[in-house]
Amino acid sequence: MSRVTDPLPKTRQERMKEISLRNKEKERMKEREKEAREREARYSNGHLFTSLTVSGTTLCSACNKSITAKEALSCPTCNVTIHNRCRDTLQNCAKMKQRQQKLALVRNSSALQGVTLRNKTPMMKERPSSAIYPSDSLRQSLLGSRRGRSGLSLSKSVSTNNIAGALVCVCGTLLKHIIHALLYIMLILSQSTDSLNFRNRAMSMESLNDEGEVYYASMLEELERDGQDFEADSWSTAVDSSYLQTHRKDVIKRQDVIYELIQTELHHVRTLRIMEGVFRRGMLEEVMLEPGVAHAVFPCLDRLLALHTRFLSQLLSRRNHSLQPSSTTNFTINQLGDILLEQFSGHCADEMRKAYSEFCSRHLKAVKLYKELLARDKRFQYFIRRVSRGPLLRRHGVQECILLVTQRITKYPVLIQRILDNTKGCEEEAASLSQALV
Numbered sequence: 001m002s003r004v005t006d007p008l009p010k011t012r013q014e015r016m017k018e019i020s021l022r023n024k025e026k027e028r029m030k031e032r033e034k035e036a037r038e039r040e041a042r043y044s045n046g047h048l049f050t051s052l053t054v055s056g057t058t059l060c061s062a063c064n065k066s067i068t069a070k071e072a073l074s075c076p077t078c079n080v081t082i083h084n085r086c087r088d089t090l091q092n093c094a095k096m097k098q099r100q101q102k103l104a105l106v107r108n109s110s111a112l113q114g115v116t117l118r119n120k121t122p123m124m125k126e127r128p129s130s131a132i133y134p135s136d137s138l139r140q141s142l143l144g145s146r147r148g149r150s151g152l153s154l155s156k157s158v159s160t161n162n163i164a165g166a167l168v169c170v171c172g173t174l175l176k177h178i179i180h181a182l183l184y185i186m187l188i189l190s191q192s193t194d195s196l197n198f199r200n201r202a203m204s205m206e207s208l209n210d211e212g213e214v215y216y217a218s219m220l221e222e223l224e225r226d227g228q229d230f231e232a233d234s235w236s237t238a239v240d241s242s243y244l245q246t247h248r249k250d251v252i253k254r255q256d257v258i259y260e261l262i263q264t265e266l267h268h269v270r271t272l273r274i275m276e277g278v279f280r281r282g283m284l285e286e287v288m289l290e291p292g293v294a295h296a297v298f299p300c301l302d303r304l305l306a307l308h309t310r311f312l313s314q315l316l317s318r319r320n321h322s323l324q325p326s327s328t329t330n331f332t333i334n335q336l337g338d339i340l341l342e343q344f345s346g347h348c349a350d351e352m353r354k355a356y357s358e359f360c361s362r363h364l365k366a367v368k369l370y371k372e373l374l375a376r377d378k379r380f381q382y383f384i385r386r387v388s389r390g391p392l393l394r395r396h397g398v399q400e401c402i403l404l405v406t407q408r409i410t411k412y413p414v415l416i417q418r419i420l421d422n423t424k425g426c427e428e429e430a431a432s433l434s435q436a437l438v
Contacts, residue, residue: 032400050074050371062086227266229319229329235259243330251332254422258333261415262315268408269312272305275401278387287379297370297398299362303355304405307348314339337432340416344436352409360406370398413437 050073058067061080074081078093232238235255244252280298283289318339322331342348373380388397420433 032403033395035400050375060086062090227270230259230263230266239330240327243324243327247332250422250424254419255332257415257418257422258336261419262312262319264408264411264415265308265312265315268404269305269308271396271401271404272301272308274396275398275405276301276305279398279401282383282387283380287377287383289373289380293369293373296362297366297373298402299366300355300358303351304359307352307355311339311343314343334426335429336419337429337436340436341432344412344416356406356409360409363402363406366402367399370402 058072058081059065060067060082062082063086065083067081067083072081073084073087075093080090082090230238235258236244236252238259247255275298280294280301283294283297284291318333318336319331322333324330324332344352374384384398416433416437420430420437423430423433
């Protein structure tokens, strides 16, 4: 039988390359966190600011100074380009005001047509005066009291000689009151309709608020409970120090990598559940987008979630079976190659390959579609702002989640290789790891 030889020690160049890759990954994570923090701040004065790459000759619309590429913001609604630091000094979005005024005129005209139709239809019930007028005093001030109105035609006896003039006077007065009443009803209806629509929309979105927790708390409760066992940075800091001292250095390194694999897989499943249970569900049920649009933003999400939920369940089960008696933190996983070989070979590997091929190939289109929705759909903007206020979602925006999923498939070869490098004295385990890596 051929023996598995120990891997050659890494050269200085390889070690420096690994350090450089880790530093670049940390920098990318910091940039994504910074973008997530700035996302909320880009909504100001009616503008919807987005980052923009500009030339050195572009001038800021607020201070008329040149803008560098790092700090350029642009509002697609009114086409202004400003510094990041100048967004608070910019005046309100002009086109946004125009759109609001046009919408108000359309609503007012539609409300007036609705009032006319109701007056002409005898079978429809009249609205109670309490639903139209907020108070009796305001109703009396606009239309006059019933006694006052009846007095217009009955308080004075009209002779037959001036009956024509009296009728003209009465009809003119009544017509004036009717016009005032119709104008006021039109105003009340438009305001009540706007407030009702906003209130209904706010109530439907309210479940997403409560500091971003209520809507998806039940969905993430089980995952958060499992994540409590992996809050430490590494296996070395998660187990007791006395238990740590009983292991060799190579065993400690192997357990650290296995711990990192389970911890990052848990984070990956959390990302997929946020995409499915918060963003996609909100797009379908709250924003009322078409299912095809939600699928285009999050392609083959159900398949990915099923694959990784099963994989995570196997990893957590192996960890629980490896716990020391009467201990909830001390564990040593001696065998993991069988789980990795099952996940990355055969039917499961084919499903992963198909799912990630589809998801990664549609990455750019999905992000472009998301940006278009965010720029043109006000309900979608409101939904994204509301859910992004939660502490868990500040680092898990739609674009961040999509990017994390596309990057996850590249992490497995690195982690399995590191586990294999620190596996010594067990040829069967090393063989399974090698096959899983292939």
